[in-house]
Amino acid sequence: DKGNHRHFMAKEIYEQPEVIAHTFGHYLDLTRETVTLPDLPFDLAEIDHISITACGTALFAGSIAEYWFERFARLPVSTDIASEFRYRDTPLGKNGITIVISQSGETADTLASLRYARECGQKTVAVVNVPTSTIAREADMVLPTLAGPEIGVASTKAFTCQLATLACLAVHTGRVRGVLSEDDEHRLVRAMMEVPRLMTEALKLSPEIEALARTLSKARDVLYLGRGTNYPLALEGALKLKEISYIHAEGYAAGELKHGPIALIDETMPVVVIAPFDRIFEKTVSNMEEVAARGGRIILVTDQRGADLAHVEAMQKLILPEMPATVTPMVYALPVQLIAYHTAVLMGTDVDQPRNLAKSVTVE
């Protein structure tokens, strides 16, 4: 049932404030402002490495979580495409754990990676949306994402609920390892508790994004740029646009612009820059200047401070509320999804069932 939405994807985008509140409700103690995880089959204080593996959108959730585990728990993390991880003879040390992420819990390469990690003697954690799935059954521990059934082939609410679950695990790991203080935990939990409200605010950008989609639907290629956790979100934005609108899109770390993709930029090339104001915002402003100097059309997704500081010509701005850096990828995911959605609707594609794609990829 699509409710009063035209597509399942729209319904699932709009459900996010509610489902993420549900996911956080499962992993947070809202009164004590702490993370409460079920007992783990290993000691987080003893591990020395985390391997994260997944495919597609779930992989990008993993890449974002890598920044969190490194920052909050000072743990080295390697994030890998499941189809590469399984065949690479990746050495996995005795004291490492492997986290696999999958909406369906049936993705063939992700399942094979989980089995490989187990054969190497690693403890495994599965972040899955379907609790009865094969991956959920075979992992040593399951952290459900609680997004509810996701019907649209393009993953939306499962992605943000994966982020919510992984953020809770990363904060918990940081606490157990003594990197984060009790106060840090309270502060981060309070930030996470704000996410549903911030998402509701973000959804109000929809009419503006719908207008913007007119420009995007005429483009042949679109570039997405971001730094830090907004770099994997740029990759996710490009994937979303490709899969449902069939417009070619690339995601890049903003700092890589000069190392190649800048050659593509001309007046026909929209560049979506995902950049809330942060300590490296100025670096992103220089990247935008480089794009603007070549006539590229910038669509900046930012907050008021970022918008005030970015004096670049030929720019459209989507302005979100200010929020702590940790939660930006969850909230900024919504305009990014809406950009793909409205563009695809204008292109007249089959948004929920894009050509050549299956919801769950159970063959390699």
Ligand code: M6R
């Ligand atoms: O079910 P999974 O999360 O394991 O699926 C992984 C990818 O196939 C999936 O995220 C795919 O990239 C989506 N269609 C993206 O929207």
